[in-house]
Amino acid sequence: MIDLRKLEHLGVTSSSEDGDIHNNDAFFFLENCPAHRYEAIITDPPYEIGIAGKDWDCKKLRIDVLAYQFHRVLKPSGNVFVFCSDFQFGDWYRELSRYFTKLRKFAWCKTDSVGFNKGMFQESFELGLHVCSEDSYFGTEKRKNYVVSGKTSGKERLMPDPDEKWSTKKGEKSLHPTQKSLEVIESLVTSLSKEGDTIFDPFSGTGTLGVAAKTLGRRFEMVEYGFRYHIAAWDRILGKE
Template identity: 55%
Template sequence: MMVSRKIRRAFVHECGENGTRCCENAFSYLECMPPHEFDAIITDPPYQIGIAGQKWDSKPLPIDWLAYHFHRVLKPNGNVFVFCSDFQFVHWYTELSKYFTNLRKYAWCRSNPMGWIKGRFIESFELGLHACGPDAYFDKSRPYRNHKVTGTCAGRERIKPDADEEKGKGKGQRSLHPTQKPLELIEELVTALTDMGHLILDPFSGTGTLAEAATKLGRRYAVVEFQYRYHRAASRRLKNHDLKST
């Protein structure tokens, strides 16, 4: 029996031992949060490029509004890290520089890039931006480069749709989420930008990679995802991780 995801739009809040998972609009969530709540924000917002034909990645992103609220809900010694598309980078840099004095670009370099086209360079990296104040926490136990080389998610790490979902044949339908980031990549950001017990927010959490990395590394998390099917996959992913840890 096929289950329609369209009829299951009630917002859901789930609490776990290490954090909370919310199926909710990220903007409503941020607007309701008290100031200075989080030690770090590590997130991968929509790129506005309509990847794999997804409507959620085509809508204009209010970067000025997000930068303000990121600063508002972050503790004074906290860190913000956002992945972004090429054309978004300057907008994120401009808006975050209104609130943070230290900004540094970052790149995720894919060791197995896809999409070779004759006569063009292969698109093999994605940009990120780290923003913080002069007193922000940073792990000083080892040096960190402003890039990380890993492969794209594949194999067991790649989250697949539930068995009761219709299996589409279109581009990007072979995996549940077309822009899932590797756990290894997010783990490095969590380690560099937070300490044990810190609370990390991801308001665009997708299939929950940040939540798994935080749990694995002894941090707390609050993750928000609007799409119920992604939220459900993240909850299942965290439960499986807890079972493996016991």
């Protein structure tokens, strides 16, 4: 029997009344996406740091292309939020500032950060960048530009199936090494969109954005290149994880 969890089927789309997940290349999908389609883009692209030895996180990311395409497919009053690594932040800020007038740093402070680096401070946050135009929507609830919450481990983190061969190295035990906290993504969805809006994530991983959007009454459209992650995301959307 063929194990569909480990194959790539580019072009496959899983659809529901709440939204779609496309197993596709993010750049190809964006090139063929109609203009002004989404009210918000919330995404977590590769950091280019080779986390957990993953090849997809070692390749050079065309941030200039992504910034242009984000502006093109976003509605004029929409919001973009991008998680990024420290050294990427300047590139994201420079490229997105070509198209948006308002830019603001964001830091997700992890309350459950683990590990110890002798003689050094322990990093316990990740950077993000929120950009928009002058008339963009922002939730009525007052929010600080950081979230000191959101567990990064525990029951929420997806694990491989018992019969799957998976690495036991640090950072590779979970199904996806950079799965974001649902609590943090729900906060972003609430702040940057209204009920009924469509939110886009071209690097959806295990689909946390889709779960948050469905729970909060938004529609979602997501793209994920890895077919195994596509399946995991769809199971979460259907409540099977």
